[in-house]
Amino acid sequence: MKAIQATSFGGPDVLSLVLPDTPLPGPGTVLIQVAAAGAGTVDVLIRKGLYPGGINPGFIPGMEVAGTVIATGDQVAEDWIGKRVYAMTMLGGYATHIVVPQEALVPLPGNLSFEVAVGLGINALVAQYSLQRAALAPGDALLVRGAGGGIGSMLVQLALAGGYRVTATGTTPAKRAALERIGVGSFFSVTTPEAAGQAFKAIIDPVAGPDLDRYVAQLADNGTYVLNGAAAGFPPDNFGLSWLSRFQRSLTLACFSLDAIPPQEARASLQQLFRQAEQGQLQAFIGATFALEDAAEAHRVLESGSVFGKIVLQV
Numbered sequence: 001m002k003a004i005q006a007t008s009f010g011g012p013d014v015l016s017l018v019l020p021d022t023p024l025p026g027p028g029t030v031l032i033q034v035a036a037a038g039a040g041t042v043d044v045l046i047r048k049g050l051y052p053g054g055i056n057p058g059f060i061p062g063m064e065v066a067g068t069v070i071a072t073g074d075q076v077a078e079d080w081i082g083k084r085v086y087a088m089t090m091l092g093g094y095a096t097h098i099v100v101p102q103e104a105l106v107p108l109p110g111n112l113s114f115e116v117a118v119g120l121g122i123n124a125l126v127a128q129y130s131l132q133r134a135a136l137a138p139g140d141a142l143l144v145r146g147a148g149g150g151i152g153s154m155l156v157q158l159a160l161a162g163g164y165r166v167t168a169t170g171t172t173p174a175k176r177a178a179l180e181r182i183g184v185g186s187f188f189s190v191t192t193p194e195a196a197g198q199a200f201k202a203i204i205d206p207v208a209g210p211d212l213d214r215y216v217a218q219l220a221d222n223g224t225y226v227l228n229g230a231a232a233g234f235p236p237d238n239f240g241l242s243w244l245s246r247f248q249r250s251l252t253l254a255c256f257s258l259d260a261i262p263p264q265e266a267r268a269s270l271q272q273l274f275r276q277a278e279q280g281q282l283q284a285f286i287g288a289t290f291a292l293e294d295a296a297e298a299h300r301v302l303e304s305g306s307v308f309g310k311i312v313l314q315v
């Protein structure tokens with residue numbers, strides 16, 4: 001099989017093509033012939049060695065794949081063979097083949113392409129759960145940071161469908177135009193004088209980084225800040241203290257990580273999101289596709305911040 005391995009932590013050049021033996025599925029697992037793999041900022045953080053969890057160099061990146069089951073291990077019904085599926089994998093997705101536990105499989109609806117499945121996948125799930133954590137009512141004002149990214153573009157879409165007043169941040173003119181086409185009418189940056197100041201009932205933030213506190217300042221009293229990523233780096237060390245300095249404003253900080261969602265629940269939510277996409281209620285924004293062999297270039301483009309939506313590797 002072909003796979004992309006990170007030989008050490010570092011820049012995109014640490015990603016190189018390797019040709020390991022194709023694995024065989026063991027008990028309770030299946031072998032997927034991968035057709036599409038998602039590439040996201042989380043892969044970049046892992047590649048740089050910045051992701052917690054004890055991952056060592058020599059790993060194959062790739063958190064999510066879509067493809068076809070081509071072999072089953074013991075204790076797995078053979079009728080999985082030939083089925084089109086999606087799976088969250090944490091690692092190993094940048095490959096032509098991957099073995100995953102049967103419990104990871106989410107069958108794909110008939111007319112949903114592999115690329116669209118990974119275009120939705122983790123991003124749509126994180127967006128959906130993050131919106132739930134924001135606990136908004138229709139008409140409430142929501143600020144979405146990183147709105148032009150994979151998670152952000154899903155968030156914006158689901159939030160508009162939920163009837164919230166959506167404002168987006170920090171986008172390039174091209175991303176802004178794409179967001180306007182989805183229906184975003186309001187844009188915002190804490191670095192410009194028109195910064196609203198305590199205007200938002202909720203802020204959902206996959207970006208964090210050094211500006212985090214300036215965004216927290218934009219929450220209305222009793223507002224909720226949902227932190228679901230760190231595309232611009234982890235929050236500053238003094239974040240806890242600055243949060244407490246706003247004690248009298250009764251703000252809520254809600255962290256969201258998919259790791260805390262029971263796998264069975266995540267699979268059911270994904271199936272529902274795939275159905276919504278099949279029925280045209282949800283769209284995957286695939287900003288760029290690359291061949292598996294060009295994973296390093298995909299990471300360069302990912303890190304440039306120039307692409308709207310999700311980057312997909314075609315395998």
Ligand SMILES: NC(=O)c1ccc[n+]([C@@H]2O[C@H](COP(=O)([O-])OP(=O)(O)OC[C@H]3O[C@@H](n4cnc5c(N)ncnc54)[C@H](OP(=O)(O)O)[C@@H]3O)[C@@H](O)[C@H]2O)c1
Pocket residue numbers: 039040041042043045122123126145146147148149150151152169170171172175206207209228229230231232233256257258259302305309310
């Ligand atoms: N909570 C979870 O379970 C979960 C799951 C998967 C991933 N994540 C995390 O979520 C974050 C976003 O992932 P993603 O795949 O959506 O990434 P992405 O597609 O690269 O989008 C991130 C967006 O953040 C903004 N951004 C990036 N770097 C920035 C910087 N230095 N300063 C300001 N804004 C910056 C950009 O948006 P604009 O250009 O629009 O400003 C960019 O499009 C990552 O940290 C990832 O690890 C969390």
